Amino acid sequence: MTFNSNFKIANVLLAGALASASAFAQSSGHGSEQMKKSMESGMQGMHKMHMSGDTDKDFAMMMKMHHQQALKMAKVELEHGKSPELKAMASKMIQDQSKEIEQLDKWLQQNK
Incomplete structure (x- = not known):
């Protein structure tokens, strides 16, 4: 050659x-594509959810899914984000929404 x-x-x-x-x-x-895929997956799950006709149960199930989606997005922010303010907010969201998921799970278990 x-x-x-x-x-x-x-x-x-x-x-x-x-x-x-x-x-x-x-x-x-940058995590942007991860966040987008995570959001799309969560939205698909919520759209596929069968509504029971019980407003309380449907609210608890959908809010749980919503909070789980927020946890995924917050974890991507912690891993890839640069803003200290947003990273602090993401950490707080993980703590707060994890507790709320536990409360929703408890309610759903008690109200089958």
């Missing part, structure tokens, strides 16, 4: 590596 063809191959490989690194940074480095 000549210097010129080696140089072209190196450029193609470098361009591919840079494109892969950029895609990885956009999807996993």
Whole structure:
């Protein structure tokens, strides 16, 4: 191989590596894509939920799903976020909404 063809191959490989690194940074480095996928998954779950006709039970089940979704998003913020203020809010949300999930679970168990 000549210097010129080696140089072209190196450029193609470098361009591919840079494109892969950029895609990885956009999807996993910033967490935005993780957060979007998490939100979409949670919304699909809520849309698929069969309503029982009991407003209290349906509220408890949907709020539990809503809080579980918030926990996933808060964890992505803690892992990938940069803002100390938002990271503090995410930590508080994890604590508060975990307690609320426990309360909802307890209510659902008592009201089967």
